[in-house]
Amino acid sequence: MIKELKILEIFTLLIFNVLLYNNIYIIIINTMAIYLGMYSFKIFEEDIGATPSEIIIRYLFGFITASFMIFLISLFSAQLLQNYNLLKIFISSFISIPVLHLLFFKYERKYIKPLRYVVYGKKNYYKNILEEITKKSRGNIVFIGYIETLEELEFYNNNVNYDRLLIANPYISDKMKKYIEKRNIKKEYITSIAERFLKRIPLKIMYSFEEYYKIYFSEKEEPKLKRVIDILFSVVLLIIFSPVMLLISIVILLESGFPLVFRQKRFGKNQMPFEMIKFRTMDKKGKILKSGKLIRKTRVDEVLQFINVIKGDMSIVGPRPEIEKFHNQMLRNINYYEIRYQTKPGITGWAQIYYKYTQSLEDYKRKTEYDLYYIKNRSIMLDLQIMLKTVETMFFHKGQ
Structure with missing residues (x-):
């Protein structure tokens, strides 16, 4: 709707x-x-x-x-x-x-009556995901039953009033395919409905439909205008924020002295290491500066990363680059995590505006699902949308 x-x-x-x-x-x-x-x-x-x-x-x-x-x-x-x-x-x-x-x-x-789906797949495998889809659709989509065989589909088709068949299992027999076509049964894949309502690619779905996603990710190309937009926006924003940057530099200098900038090893496109820069918000003992609390809260410590963008290490929009410890840990523990590195890391990203601060392995898995959605669907329009929504995210202090 x-x-x-x-x-x-x-x-x-x-x-x-x-x-x-x-x-x-x-x-x-x-x-x-x-x-x-x-x-x-x-x-x-x-x-x-x-x-x-x-x-x-x-x-x-x-x-x-x-x-x-x-x-x-x-x-x-x-x-x-x-x-x-x-x-x-x-x-x-x-x-x-x-x-x-x-x-x-x-x-x-x-x-308006909700769309009633019959699910082709195991009953409990996608239970939580389907419940979340129903919630996100405001009850406009409901799942009324599950089938695993052609005989069960025939029963539903002859005895139950439903609107569509949800394909949650990529392995469909030729007989079932012919039956669906012959009866003109409207069908939809769980891959598309999950992305549409959840705005992420659940790892469980990624695993089941691995061949489909492998082909899609291998053929996805970077938008040609992305680099031009990155440079133009970065130059303009550095000029706009130059008075703020000068003020932050003076405040840090008066409170804690040099250095003003914090440098840290991160990993970019194709897992290439680079030095990400931001304003220093902690002292040498690791304690947050008084000014650092406000700088972090308003996220202006990230402004210097536009220099990383101009250098080509980062983009304005993309998955956030992780420190070496978490980079190695997540590569070992999260399936498909390496796909994040098909594009440059960003100052802001899809996961940052849709998800909270990551603290556990499960949080990182969920964040990866949002990153996968961005990489699959990335475009200039999506980047502009993320930039604009980042303003809202900063205003309400949501996301990471």
């Missing part, structure tokens, strides 16, 4: 902008900019755990992002600049979308 909501959102924004403007060029630019701004901060998702203040802040960030994008585009068009109006953008962002969301989700919970 989220897909239908997004289509409805674009249509509603378009209608509002038609009412506010009389130029088709301005209408299209504003509609798309507002949509992208709102999408970046999860406005199109119903987050049950979000507080009212957090939701308001998300709308505010979406509005600011949209306004900034429209302003940048307007600099190249006198017509757009002349019609640039924050009040109109505010009306489109803060009135049309929240009202439509409220009505849509109330309608969805009350009237």
Whole structure:
């Protein structure tokens, strides 16, 4: 239903902008900019755990992002600049979308029936994953039974009302394939439904569908514009943060003296070692500086890593690089962990905005699942989305 909501959102924004403007060029630019701004901060998702203040802040960030994008585009068009109006953008962002969301989700919970799936696979093997999918889908997807044989599928097909067959076992007999095709049974693989709702690739699913994922990961290429964007963003952000960097340097110098910078061995693309740099937040005895607490909390100690990005050791977006101890430990204990090194490590990443701070082996396994999702689905648009969501993550102090 989220897909239908997004289509409805674009249509509603378009209608509002038609009412506010009389130029088709301005209408299209504003509609798309507002949509992208709102999408970046999860406005199109119903987050049950979000507080009212957090939701308001998300709308505010979406509005600011949209306004900034429209302003940048307007600099190249006198017509757009002349019609640039924050009040109109505010009306489109803060009135049309929240009202439509409220009505849509109330309608969805009350009237729309959930999709009923029959699962081809062992009953308890994916139990926790399927329960999480049901929860993440807000009850719009339910799993009503399990089958392992063609005879069981025939029974469900003849006696039970269900919508789709979920393939949770990659090994399907030719007879079952022919039966599914002949009966026009709608099917979906657990690989796609798990990624769509969980935003990660569970290691258990990765293991079962290993051949599929091996082919996918081996053929995945780095977006060609990624390096250009990395350099441009890094240079601009280093210039913007230069006064902050100067202030941090003075504070650290006054409190603890030299050195100002902390260097540590990390591992990058293809497991090549490099020195990652950040502002020092601890003294020589390993105690956190008074200023270090605030520096860490606001995460401005990471700003120097844009230098690593310019040097080519890191990217702005990617899996976080680990210290040597954890790097070696996780390679030994987590299946498919080495896939993280198909791309450069990042200052921020998919796991950082979706998962908590990692403290145990199980945490690292879950974090790896998010990293695998990013590597499989990485693109320029996903990178931009992660950059924008990182602002939100920093604001609410979520993630790592």
